[in-house]
Amino acid sequence: MMLNISVVIIIIAIIFFIWIHSASLDxxxxxxxxxxxxxxxxNNIHPLLEERLKVSNQLTAINSYKKIIVTGGKVxxxxxxxxxxKEYLISNGVNKxxxxxxxxxxxxxxxxxxxxxxxxxxxxxxxxxxxNSFHLRRIIYICNKIGFPVKVYCxxxxxxxxxxxxxxFSEARIFIFVFLALKKLKDKKDFHK
Numbered sequence: 270m271m272l273n274i275s276v277v278i279i280i281i282a283i284i285f286f287i288w289i290h291s292a293s294l295d296x297x298x299x300x301x302x303x304x305x306x307x308x309x310x311x312n313n314i315h316p317l318l319e320e321r322l323k324v325s326n327q328l329t330a331i332n333s334y335k336k337i338i339v340t341g342g343k344v345x346x347x348x349x350x351x352x353x354x355k356e357y358l359i360s361n362g363v364n365k366x367x368x369x370x371x372x373x374x375x376x377x378x379x380x381x382x383x384x385x386x387x388x389x390x391x392x393x394x395x396x397x398x399x400x401n402s403f404h405l406r407r408i409i410y411i412c413n414k415i416g417f418p419v420k421v422y423c424x425x426x427x428x429x430x431x432x433x434x435x436x437x438f439s440e441a442r443i444f445i446f447v448f449l450a451l452k453k454l455k456d457k458k459d460f461h462k
Contacts, residue, residue, distance in 0.1 A: 282438070285437075285438070285441065286434075286437055286438075288406070289403055289406050289437050289440055290402045290425065290430060290433075290437070292402070292405040292406050292409060292421060293421075294405075294421065294422050294423065294425065295397065295420035295421065295422060296328055296331070296332070296397075296422050297397075297420070298332040298333060298334070298395075299334060299393075299395040299397040300334065300335050300336075300388075300393035300394055300395045300396065301334055301335060301336045301337070301338055301369075301388060301391070301393040301395075301396050301397075302325060302328060302329065302332075302334045302336075302337045302338070302396075302397050302399065303337075303338045303340060303380075303384050303396055303397065303398045303399065303419070304321055304322065304325050304337065304338070304340070304354055304398075304399045305321065305340055305341065305380050305398065305399065305400045305404070305408070306318065306339065306340055306341020306342075306344070306349075306350030306351060306353075306354060306374070306380070307321065307341070307350065307401075308345035308346070308350070309344075309345060309348070309350050309353050310345045311345075311346060312346045312348050312353060313346075314353060314357060316432070317401050317432075317433075317436075318350070318354070319357075320401060320423075320424055320429065321399050321400055321401065321423075322354060322357050322358065322361075323424070324399050324422065325358070325399050326358075326361055326362075328397070328399070328422065329363065334367070334397075335367075336367055336368070336369050336391065336393070337358065337363065337367055337368050337369065338368075338369045338370075338371055338384050338387055338388075339351040339354035339355055339358070339368060339369070339370060339371065340371035340374050340380045340383060340384055341354070341371070341372070341374055341380065342372055342373050342374050342375050342379075344375055349370070349372040350372075351370040351371055351372045352370065352372065355370060369387060371383045371384060371387060377404070377407055377408060377411060377447070378411055378447065378450055378451065378454070381398075381408065381411045381412055381415060381417060381419075382415060384396070384398075384417075385412075385415060385416075385417040388417075395420070396417075396418075396419045396420070397419065397420045397421070397422055398419045398420070398421050398422070399422055399423065400421070400423055401423055401424075401429070401433060401436075402423045402430060402433060403433040403437045403440055404423075404436075404440075405421045405423060406440070407440060407443065407444060407447060408421055409421060410444070411447060411451065414451050414455070415451075
């Protein structure tokens with residue numbers, strides 16, 4: 270009996286892992302590229318954030334974005350994630366005038382709500398969000414709930430997936446918190462304006 274329960278748990282874990290990492294990727298051109306931050310402890314770029322930034326460099330080489338929004342507040346650093354990302358992008362050849370800073374967000378929900386407001390004000394019709402594979406399903410869910418149509422993209426290969434195993438299984442718990450937080454926010458504010 271214990272063996273059967275263990276097998277079921279392993280099968281569920283494998284299915285969840287595949288589902289999380291099978292979000293459809295779209296690298297086609299958009300009006301704006303949005304790069305989500307990741308905690309920068311002591312103002313240092315985390316390897317997961319560096320992965321996002323490298324992917325953005327690859328996409329800006331093949332697409333013509335009107336602007337790039339870097340989004341993230343001071344979650345684990347003295348400087349906002351957005352400013353740290355801007356400095357990285359400029360040092361890698363991105364024109365500073367193409368970068369829009371969103372420095373208030375402290376989580377993915379705030380990232381997407383704030384970027385939606387920026388996109389609407391700037392008249393951007395299409396947006397591509399860059400993150401890591403484990404994060405894309407949550408982004409898609411949040412954006413669907415707030416009425417913000419986006420495309421998503423990430424670096425996805427065996428090496429990146431191995432580095433994201435622990436974070437992948439944390440997503441189950443985080444999804445519950447996101448669901449509850451969005452339900453609470455929806456009662457206070459209409460996201461579909």
